[in-house]
Amino acid sequence: MLFFIITLILWGISELTEDNFILSEMISAYCAASLSLCFGIFFLAMIFGTRNWFAKIICLLITALMMITSYSFIETSILLYKDKTAFDNREFETVIAVPTGAEFDDADYGTEFLMELEIHHLTLDVYSLNISRDYYQENLSGKSLEISYLPNSRYAVSLKEYSMEIKD
Known part of the structure; x- marks a missing residue:
C-alpha cells in the first residue's frame, strides 16, 4: 500500500x-x-x-x-x-536517416501515438513528442528524418523531416 x-x-x-x-x-x-x-x-x-x-x-x-x-x-x-547537463546545454546528438521501424502504443480508444523509432539499430524514444499514428503515416513515414536526442537515455527532443537546402 x-x-x-x-x-x-x-x-x-x-x-x-x-x-x-x-x-x-x-x-x-x-x-x-x-x-x-x-x-x-x-x-x-x-x-x-x-x-x-x-x-x-x-x-x-x-x-x-x-x-x-x-x-x-x-x-x-x-x-x-x-542527460540533465546535456539537455540544459542543448548538447543533443542528431541522426538523419529514414527510420527502419516504428512502434506505436496500444490505445484501446482514442489516438495512438508513436512510441519508438528504430534507425540503424538505434532505438529512440519519441513518445514525449506526441506524434499521432495518422500524422506519422501521412507526413513522416518513409521520409528522411532529422532527430535530435539525449545521448544516454535516447529520448528524442525534436523530430522533423530532413530537407537538404542548397545555398547559393
Whole structure:
C-alpha cells in the first residue's frame, strides 16, 4: 500500500513539473517503478498466502517480472539524470536517416501515438513528442528524418523531416 501511495504522489508531482522535461520524465519513471514494486510485493505476498504450488510458481514469475520492470524504470531515470547537463546545454546528438521501424502504443480508444523509432539499430524514444499514428503515416513515414536526442537515455527532443537546402 505504501508503494501505491508513493506512486500517486509521484504521479501528481510529475504532472506539476511538465515544464521541466528531464525532471518530469524522471519522476514519471520513478512513478512507474513504484507501481511495479507495488504489484511485485502484492504477488510476493500471494506466494506466501497460497498453498497451491502452481499458483506459487505463477506468482513467483509475475513477481520476478515486476521487479525486472521496476529496475528498468529506475535505470531509465538514472540515464535521464545523466542527460540533465546535456539537455540544459542543448548538447543533443542528431541522426538523419529514414527510420527502419516504428512502434506505436496500444490505445484501446482514442489516438495512438508513436512510441519508438528504430534507425540503424538505434532505438529512440519519441513518445514525449506526441506524434499521432495518422500524422506519422501521412507526413513522416518513409521520409528522411532529422532527430535530435539525449545521448544516454535516447529520448528524442525534436523530430522533423530532413530537407537538404542548397545555398547559393
